[in-house]
Amino acid sequence: MAGGLAELIFQVGLLAVQGAYVAMEVNHTLKSSEQKRLRHALAKKSLGRSSLNSQSSRAxxxxxxxxxFGHDCERIVNIAFQTSQTFxxxxxxxxxxxxYLRKELAKRYSNEYFHIIIGDYNEFGFSVDGGEHFVEIEYDQYKVLIFSTKRNPYTKLDTHDANSQMALEWNKKY
Structure with a gap:
């Protein structure tokens, strides 16, 4: 009987130690996750308002x-516009x-010449059909159209960019 009682006391003690260890682990995990949340909140706060907007916006x-092709363009448009907002x-x-878009597209589609049109979402509409590569993407208040033509070494392309100096405005409300 004394041996059984000693065994029971030993088991209860062992459970108490295990419980304390689990409690310490949970406390450490909670502190760690709370510290991560706090660091994340401070980092978001220090990035500023325009950076927070860029995190929620997606192409x-x-x-x-x-x-x-659509996913390739969607990815690089996200990178470009988020970079524009952050930096x-x-x-x-x-x-x-x-x-940036031309440089990235040329890496994968070297035999194509890409035409890129960027404008305010409500300012124009377009439709491209029958081209080998074309995509229409929206990002916040902007619309992006990308389509390709074959490269020809004998053809001189007009690279006149009518809106090339148009500044991007990220806090514009419609």
């Missing part, structure tokens, strides 16, 4: 000639966005 693929000195106008 929306409206139509594309193929799923892969406006790096990409402050349509020309900067255009150059």
């Amino acid at each position: 929306v693929l409206i139509t594309s000639s193929s799923t892969n 406006p000195t790096m990409m402050s106008n349509c020309s900067d966005i255009d150059q």
